[in-house]
Amino acid sequence: MxxxxxxxxxxxxxxxxxxxxxxxxxxxxxxxxxxxxxxxxxxxxxxxxxxxxxxxxxxxxxxxxxxxxxxxxxxxxxxxxxxxxxxxxxxxxxxxxxxxxxxxxxxxxxxxxxxxxxxxxxxxxxRPGAAGEYLIYDDIMLDAETHKAFRGENELKLGPTEFRLLMTFMEKPGRVWSRDQLLDRVWGREIYVDTRTVDVHIARLRKVLNSSGEGDQIRTIRGAGYALG
Known part of the structure; x- marks a missing residue:
């Protein structure tokens, strides 16, 4: 799904x-x-x-x-x-x-x-992540093939949805994604998910990314959506 x-x-x-x-x-x-x-x-x-x-x-x-x-x-x-x-x-x-x-x-x-x-x-x-490539942005590394992600030396314990969110962001650093675009890319068009769900999972992703006190890499752009870096 x-x-x-x-x-x-x-x-x-x-x-x-x-x-x-x-x-x-x-x-x-x-x-x-x-x-x-x-x-x-x-x-x-x-x-x-x-x-x-x-x-x-x-x-x-x-x-x-x-x-x-x-x-x-x-x-x-x-x-x-x-x-x-x-x-x-x-x-x-x-x-x-x-x-x-x-x-x-x-x-x-x-x-x-x-x-x-x-x-x-x-x-x-x-879409390098979808093709099984390593994705690297600053101190974050994502291995799409093994479904593992790291920040510095620390492995990030991400749920499946948070992993897909991070992969989407890392494929196009700096791009601003609206909530609807993230729903389409991460959840798919064939199921209904409220846009507020995006905010919940972004908050979870932020919590894991920043768990060791590093700077917040996810930007919230008021009225537009979210971006990495």
Whole structure:
């Protein structure tokens, strides 16, 4: 029910290929959102805020290249990785896709192993914690793979929710997260949690982080939310 794993939006109009992609991504631990319709894809980006988008070029109606352009024009999603998957093999097509804002371009038929590696590579850049990387900020270190966190020499005894909160903050130090954004990222959209719950867990995280008398690294920005550092 939580959203600890990164999410991938698969936009592919061929049902069989969409299901194969979805199955293999889920096997790798990703939460998959899928559609075969370009216009619905734009709505899903707004609603689901995926961590990465796999986008077929040849879609009925609006093309994948136009969908990519629309997504990248929105400030909130400018940094969301988009991998275009296309049967178009000309170098000019690849250049066009990258110039429109795509972060990678994969030609069909592709190796699933290679495609999954490219997905993980993009996530290491934008969500290193979700890709199993060490995260370090000042004297705080988080190991996403072993689910351990330290401040200085002291291991932090964090509950699962506090750990996901800390990982979210450490992936983007300095970024201000609203309560709704934290609910979406840490708890997930599929369950209802009151925004005041965020404040409760932030207080718990602060208590553990500051248990040895270190300075408070979590800032409260009145009317906006919370940030690390």
């Amino acid at each position: 939580t959203r600890a794993q990164p999410s991938v939006l698969v936009v592919e109009d061929e049902p069989a290929q969409r299901e194969v992609l979805s199955y293999n991504l889920e096997r790798e631990g990703f939460r998959v959102i899928k559609t075969g319709d370009g216009n619905e894809a734009v709505m899903l980006v707004e609603e689901e805020r995926p961590d990465l988008i796999l986008l077929d070029w040849m879609l009925p109606g609006t093309s994948g290249i136009e969908i990519c352009r629309q997504i990248k024009m929105k400030p909130a999603f400018r940094l969301t990785p988009v991998i275009i998957v296309s049967a178009r093999t000309e170098e000019a097509d690849k250049v066009r896709g990258l110039e429109i804002g795509a972060d990678d371009y994969v030609v069909k038929p592709y190796s699933l192993v290679e495609l999954l590696a490219r997905v993980k590579a993009q996530l290491r850049r934008t």
